[in-house]
Amino acid sequence: MTNRLFIIGAVIVAAIYVFFSSIYIVDEREQAIVMRFGQITDVRTEPGIYFKIPTDVVDSVQIIDDRLLRYDIANMRVQVSGNAFYQVDAFLTYRIANARLFRERATGQLSVAEARIGASLDAALRQVYGLREFTDALSDQRAQMMQETRDLIRTDLAELGLDIVDVRILRTDLDSDVSATTFERMRAERLAEAALLRARGQEQAQSLRAIADRQSVEIVAAATRDAEIIRGQGDADRNRIFAAAYGQDAEFFEFYRSMESYRTALAGTGTTMVLSPDSAFFRYFGSDGQLPAASTTFAPPLPQEDIAPSLPTTSDEPALDGLGIEETVAPSMTLEDGSQLAPTVGTEAPAPIEPVAPAPAEPVAPAAGQ
Structure with missing residues (x-):
């Protein structure tokens, strides 16, 4: 009885083993390579449950990934035209498109495939960067460079059954020995530009200041001239009136x-005066x-x-700057807010204010007894 139970148990275990060793499951993220005595007999790409000859002695199954895979390359030193160097980070995405080729030529191992991917990506990036100038690698040509790199390695890696979906360049930085030189050159360019802008500003400032100073001198001179004329005429009228009053x-x-x-002389100032009585x-x-x-x-x-003063009339002739040079076009300057700054147009002195004529003098009443 015990032997019978043992035999039945052994048969059940063997049946379970045979059953589970004869089936395999393919996930929707995987694909399976079926081999018989090491030769590929079938490739399962659709998800489901499949059967094979029990045990792995006759038929064996290798499960490989059917998703998009990624390979990264970092701190790669590449040279561009002109003997300049860049530090580049890049990656590519790929998938196993032909599982049969992948098994035959890469033994179905991702490590073998990625070694080939790394060599191909390195060579392609060096070739693409080597055809560019120093500034092109940092311009809008990056999209074209990534496409060229993908096209260069796609044919080579297709022999392994790999489909290169995309290549992306993450970082393109100057190499350490080039960065300092580039920084100094850019700094010199900015300093030269700043000096040019500063010189132009000083030139415009001096021009505006010279025009303003000239206008100020001319206006003050014209005002002084009118004031002296009015003062002289006033003094003349005062003397004439005094003389006429003295003659009355x-x-x-x-x-x-x-x-x-x-x-005036005898005010309480404590002054002593000695004069002759007949003085x-x-x-x-x-x-x-x-x-x-x-x-x-x-x-x-x-x-x-x-007694209104007679002032000289203004002339319509162009003003002179005192050196025999006629008025030139005044410079203007555009400020940060977009407004225009320009000197006052014209250098003529303002018209003098007409003085108010005095009211007629009232007749003097004769003294009493006259």
């Missing part, structure tokens, strides 16, 4: 001037306070005249 009553004018002299200064001291006799003859009053 010379005796009274002498008395008035003497009184002014007394008030003309004391002429009116001995009059016992009597006023001089009023004059009965008066000179005719002065006629009312227009």
Whole structure:
């Protein structure tokens, strides 16, 4: 009885082993290579449950990945035209498109395939970069460079049953020995540009300042000229009026001037004056306070005249800068907000203000007793 149970158990175990060794499952992310005595008999790409001869002695199955795979290459030193070097990071995506070729030529091992991928990608990147100038590698030609790299390695890797889907360049940096030189060159270019802009600004500033200074000098000179003319005419009118007033009553004018002299000289300043009693200064001291006799003859009053100053008329001729050079076009400057800054156009002095004519003088009433 015990032997029978043992035999039945052995048969059941053998049946289970035979059953499970005769089936294999293909996932939707995988594909299977079926081999009989080492020779490929079938390739299963559709997901499902499949059967084969039990055990792996006759038929064996190798499961390979059917998803997109990625291979990275980092810190690759490539040379461009002109003996400049770059540090490049790149990667490519691929999938196993032909499992039969992949098994026959790469033994179905990803490590073998990736060794071939690395060599092909390295050679393709060096070839693509070597055909470019120094600045092209950092320009909008990157998309074209990635496409050229993919096309170069696609044919080679297709022999392994691999389909190269895409190649991407992640980073393109200057090599350490080139970076310092490039930085200094860029710095020199920026400094030269800044110096040029600064020189242009100083030139415009000096031009604007010179024009403003010239306008200021001309305006002040014109104002000074008008002021001197008005002051001279005013002094002339004052002297004329004083002379006419003196001519009206010379005796009274002498008395008035003497009184002014007394008030000025004999003020409480503590000053001691030693003069002769017959000095003309004391002429009116001995009059016992009597006023001089009023004059009965008066000179005719002065006629009312227009004392408005006569100023020189302005000319329409172009202004000169004092050196015999005519006015030139004034420079302008565009500010950061887009507004235009320009000097005042023209250098003519403003028109003088017309003085107000004085009101007619009222006639002087004759003194009492006249």
